[in-house]
Amino acid sequence: MVEPPQIRMANDIAAQFRHRPPAEAAGEVAEHIRLFWEERMRADLLAQVAAAPEGDDGIDPIVIDAAALLRADAPGPTA
Amino acid sequence: MSLAKQPDLGTPARPGEATVSVTIDGISVDVAPGTSVMRAAATAGVDVPKLCATDSLEPFGSCRLCLVEIDGAKGTPASCTTPVSDGMVVRTQTDKVAKLRRGVMELYISDHPLDCLTCSANGDCELQDMAGVTGLREVRYGSGVDAGANHLDAPKDTSNPYFTFDGSKCIVCSRCVRACDEVQGTIALTVDGRGFASKIAAGSDVGFFDSDCVSCGACVQACPTATLQENTVIELGVPTRSVETTCAYCGVGCSFRAELRGDELVRMVPSKTGGANEGHSCVKGRFAFGYASHPDRVLEPMVRDSLAEEFRPVSWDEAISFTARRLLEIQGEHGRGSIGAITSSRCTNEEVYVVQKLVRAAFGNNNVDTCARVCHSPTGYGLKQTFGTSAGTQDFKSVAASDVIVVIGANPTDGHPVFASRMKRRLREGAKLIVIDPRRIDLVRTPHIEATHHLQLAPGTNVAVVNAMAHVAVTEGLVDTEFVAERCEGYDEWAEVIARPENSPEALEEVTGVPAAELRAAARLYATGGNSAIYYGLGVTEHSQGSTMVMGMANLAMATGNIGRDGVGVNPLRGQNNVQGSCDMGSFPHELPGYRHVSDDGVREVYEQLWGTPILDEPGLRIPNMFDAALDGSFRALFVQGEDIAQSDPNITHVHAALAALDLLVVQDLFVNETAKFAHVLLPGTSFLEKDGTFTNAERRINRVRPLMAPKTGKQEWEIVSEIAQAMGYPMHYDDAAQIMDEIALTTPTFAGVSHAKLDEVGSVQWPCNDAAPDGTPIMHVDGFVRGKGRFMETTYVPTRERSTRRFPLILTTGRILTQYNVGAQTRRTANVAWHGEDVLEIHPHDAEVRGISDGDRVSLASRAGETTLRARIADRMPVGVVYTTFHHPVTRANVVTTEYSDWATNCPEYKVTAVQVALLTAPAEVEQTADQVPVAGG
Structure with a gap:
């Protein structure tokens, strides 16, 4: 199965923080995405994570946690 | 009209304060210790005759023309090799030295063709000048064939496409040899033979073209006669005027004197005062400018309604109104974020600035990115x-x-x-x-240089x-x-x-x-x-x-x-001439000019007030994201300024599909490049010879780019962009490029002190240039880091996901070579193709042998993304398991095989690691090899 671009890129970011405690890693990933991703990309990511079946091993658990953080906060990045 | 020559003080400057006082022909002058008498004299305004000396080379003392008399010293020492001492009294014009100089000149002229009037260097020849300066009126030994043994039948070497070596005019001053040694460092030239048999040679029994010569032009520049002469000077004559400008090739950003006859560019001569290059050049900047007048140049705007149609030439008004109307229609139908632009690292800061302004102010989004996305x-x-x-x-x-x-x-x-x-x-x-590199690059072992350590790492393991x-x-x-x-x-x-x-x-x-x-x-x-x-x-x-x-x-x-x-x-080491500048100018979708995030309210407010329109506080799409969004249908129109993304970007099958999916592609370029084949609008661009503005090189040096001639297209590129903005209903107008730089300086703190007037006055400045650093900043972070404290960042090594497999057991890495540049749009349209007519695949002898591949064989190169064919070159500088190619020729389609993997933080493509297989081709290649062969201009 072809990995959707947003999932691939988010997984790549998550891989950089995998050595950190999970909550901290998710925060770093969410912050990076806030700062550098366009709005529709964030929306696509959230939709794809939401649509993924539970236990989908194609999405890094850090990404799933980061998506939850992104979903929780209001739209708009911080510098 | 005569061409003003670049000043030549005879020998190089020496470091230190001017603490040594000397008197030369009654004039007192203070110079640094170690300065030559010749240079001290020139500093005092006294020119000492010379032939073998020039201030880009260490003194040699061979021509004996610069003899002087020094009080208290025996004989007549050569002023070029004699250092000053405090209190020294020098006389450069005495009967004794005049007689000696005339005698030397007699000997030179006795073995030199007396064809000054028809010589290509007539009026630009130091030998001719010195004959005049020394008052030579007769040659007692005869001259030409009457003078007995001579070198007048010495053959010409015309093997190099850009310059000719005429041995009959050589005075064996060794300036060319020393330039190759000291300035270029290639050490390709030598003086072959001894005494009267001495002659300049570019190797053993080979001409310049087949020698180690890299055609940098240093020898041509150093030659005081017509022995080494640019072919364009031979063909067109000596230039009559010059314009100082900046090279449009790599990120070194060399300063050049463009020398012309009327509006015809005769030659590019590296400027001694150029901060980046200080009088040196390479084969591209020095010689490969013929593309600017190549017949392939597009000079009229063209449009078409669909890719199925041929382009039709239209007026500028029609092209601009067509572009603006379609952009507005697409935004109206698909939303504000459905359009965007890519700026060019080959264009000026001013041209780039107006494109990002077009996007942010007229498009109303931040969908602007630059080709730096795929490099730095x-x-x-x-x-x-x-x-x-x-x-x-x-x-x-x-x-x-x-x-x-x-x-x-x-x-x-x-x-x-x-x-x-x-x-x-x-x-x-x-x-x-x-050296840390998988390949044994030339620097690892080159004349007089050997790396202490070459860490030949596996591709993809830099961080480790x-x-x-x-x-x-x-x-x-x-x-x-x-x-x-x-x-x-x-x-x-x-x-x-x-x-x-x-x-x-x-x-x-x-x-x-x-x-x-x-x-x-x-x-x-x-x-x-x-x-x-x-x-x-x-x-x-x-x-x-x-x-x-x-x-x-x-x-x-x-x-x-x-x-x-x-x-x-x-x-x-930045790839393109203005990569630094295009990034500085706010080309990234998350940053306004000066690297300030779009979410920063204070920064946005500066632009909102000046531009009179709100700026979106959300990052826009990056180039790869634009392609993905084009394929999902949410991104429908793209303006591409001077980049060939259909050739240079990775996984071009994916790129081509994305471009084909767009409702509108506008390309601004010199040529109908690979990207233009997907375009609906082609807006002809200007070459660097026509541009007015600035480039910023890899050392943050802002250099002026001055027009040698009016735009061949009738418009500067920033004018076109401004007119599109206006046609879209957003007022944007500048009288000239200087006004754009004034706006950049007004809004960007690191550029606050920059203006065209300042650059014209001082030559160049390195940003930050502002009240705190009015003369610019050659070295950064001297007393503190820009961010205050330097921050250590964690850098855990994470292996790439691209792995070699049984199916794709080799790793491909890509790069460039000396004579070609990027996608080759410029250099393929010059005589540089003589050195690199096609891209080749470098492969280690072992990897070749196990595949039955011999040098020169055509091979297939396949990855999970695609497949192409090219010729193999057996190269033991490659490590086993790694192959290498360039992407200068579209026919090679090197980026068919590169993949979608990218840097985790920036989406910069992972060009340097692609798992591939290479196989000997036994059937004819599918790719038509004539696809990108273009006629050569400016040879």
């Missing part, structure tokens, strides 16, 4: 995170003060040849060299190597603790991680392929060898951990105190 965007990210700003730390001159030079993922002798010459000069003086080097510094007590304590933050956390056993050279040897002992030795040398400087290229950035590696190098420099002074630093 990790540099921007990594250096901003660690140092606080997205730029290299040094000026090029700094390398002259380096004791240890580390070259990582760069091939300067091919990619940045003029800087490489500076570097090689320092290495010949004794600086140590560490830099972490291991840092591990050595931290665990062996090599950290500059004082520097770290005063200037940095985050050290303890970083050091704790980096000191862990898994980061040791021994633990990582299996991953990197670098012997631990060798890596330890290299790390110790870097940390303790004096001034250590890092220079890096796309072999660092174009990886899945490109940004991490940039931060890793910054960490290493901070830990060892190699930042903030002459001779040290972390220095990206």
Whole structure:
């Protein structure tokens, strides 16, 4: 199965923080995405994570946690 | 009209204060210790006759024309080789030296053709000048064939496409040989034979073309006669006027005197006063300008409603209204974010600035990106995170003060040849060299230079190597603790991680392929060898951990105190002429000019007030994101300024599909490039010979680009962009490019002191240039980092997802070569194709042998993304398991095989690691080899 671009890129970011405690890693990933991703990309990511079946091993658990953080906060990045 | 010559003081300047007083022909002058009498005289306004001396070369003392008399000294010493001493009294014009000089000139002229009136150097010949200066009126020995044995039948060497060597006119002054040795550092030329049989040779029984000569032009520039002469001068005549401008090839940003006859460019001569190049050049900047007048140039705007139609030439008004109408229609139908633009690193700062303004103010979004996305965007990210700003730390001159030079993922002798010459000069003086590269690049072993360490790492393991080097510094007590304590933050956390056993050279040897002992030795040398400087290229950035590696190098420099002074630093070697500038100008979708995030209310407010429109506070799409969005249907129109994304970007099958999916593609370019084949509007661009503006090179040096001629298209590119904005209903107007720079200075703190007037006055400045640094900033982070404290960033090594497999067992890495540039749109339209007519695949002898491949065989190159064919070159500089090619020719389609993997932080493509298979082709290649063959101009 072809990995959707947003999932691939988010997984790549998550891989950089995998050595950190999970909550901290998710925060770093969410912050990076806030700062550098366009709005529709964030929306696509959230939709794809939401649509993924539970236990989908194609999405890094850090990404799933980061998506939850992104979903929780209001739209708009911080510098 | 006559051409003003560049001043020549005869011998190079010496460092130090002017503390030595001498009197020359009654004129007192103070000069630095070690200065030659000749240079002191020239400084005092006294020209001493000379032939073998020129101020770009060390004195040689062979021509005996510069003899002078010095009070208290015996004889008539050569002024070029005689250093001044305090109180020295020199006489340059006496009967005695005049007689000697005339005698010398008689001998020269007795063996020189007397064809001055028809000679190509007539009026631009130092021998001719000296005959006049010395008052030569007769040649007692006869001249020409009457003078007995002579060299008048010496053959011409016309093998080089750009210059001719005419041995009959050679006076064997050795300036060409010394220029090749001292300036270029290739050491291709020699004086063959002795005494009367002496002659200049470019190797043993080979002409210039087949020799080691790299056609930099240093010998041609140094020649005082017509012996080494540009073919364009031979064909067109001596130039009559000149314009100072900046080269439009690589990120070195060399200054040139464009010398013309009327509006016809005759030659490009490197400017001695150019801060980046100081009188040197390479084969591209010096000679490969013919593309600018190539018949392939598109000079009229063209449009078409669909890709099925042919382009039709239209007026500028129609092209601009068509473009604006379609952009508005598409936005109306698909939303504000459905359109965007890509700026060009080949265009001026002013041209780039107006495109990002078009996007932010007229499009109303931040969907603007630049081709730096695919080269140095990790540099921007990594250096901003660690140092606080997205730029290299040094000026090029700094390398002259380096004791240890580390070259990582760069091939300067091919990619940045003029800087490489500076570097090689320092290495010949004794600086140590560490090369970190999978390939044995030329610098590893070249005349008079041998790398102390070549860490031949496996592709994709840069971060592991830099972490291991840092591990050595931290665990062996090599950290500059004082520097770290005063200037940095985050050290303890970083050091704790980096000191862990898994980061040791021994633990990582299996991953990197670098012997631990060798890596330890290299790390110790870097940390303790004096001034250590890092220079890096796309072999660092174009990886899945490109940004991490940039931060890793910054960490290493901070830990060892190699930042903030002459001779040290972390220095990206930028690919294109204005990569730095295009990034500075706000081309990234998350940053306004000056690298300030779009979410910063204060920064947005500056632009909102000036531009009179709200600025979106959300990042826009990056180039790869634009392609993905084009394929999902949410991105429908793209304006591409001077880039050939259909050839240069990775996985071009994917790129082509995205471009074909657009409702509107507008391309602004010199040629109908590969991208233009998907375009609906083609807006003809201007060459650098027509542009008016500035380029910013890799050392942050802002140089003027001055027009030699009016735009062949009738409009400057910034005018076209402004008119599109206006046609879309957004008022944008500038009277000239200087006005655009004034707006940049007004809104960008690091450019606050920059204006065209200032640049015309001082030549160039390096940003930041503002009230705090009115003369610019050659070296950054001297007293403190831009962000305050330098920040250590964690750099855990994460292997790339691209792995070699049984199906694709080799790793492909891509790059460039000396004579070609990027996608070749310019250089393929010059005589440079004589050196590189096609891209080839370099492969190690073992990998070739097991596949039955011989040198020159056509082979298939396949990855999971695609397949192409090209010719193989057996090269033992490749490691086993790694192959290499360039992407200068569209027919090669090298980027068919590169993949969608990219740097985690910036989406910079992972060009440097693609798993491939190579196989001998037994059937004819499918690709038509004539597809990109274009006629050559300017040969």
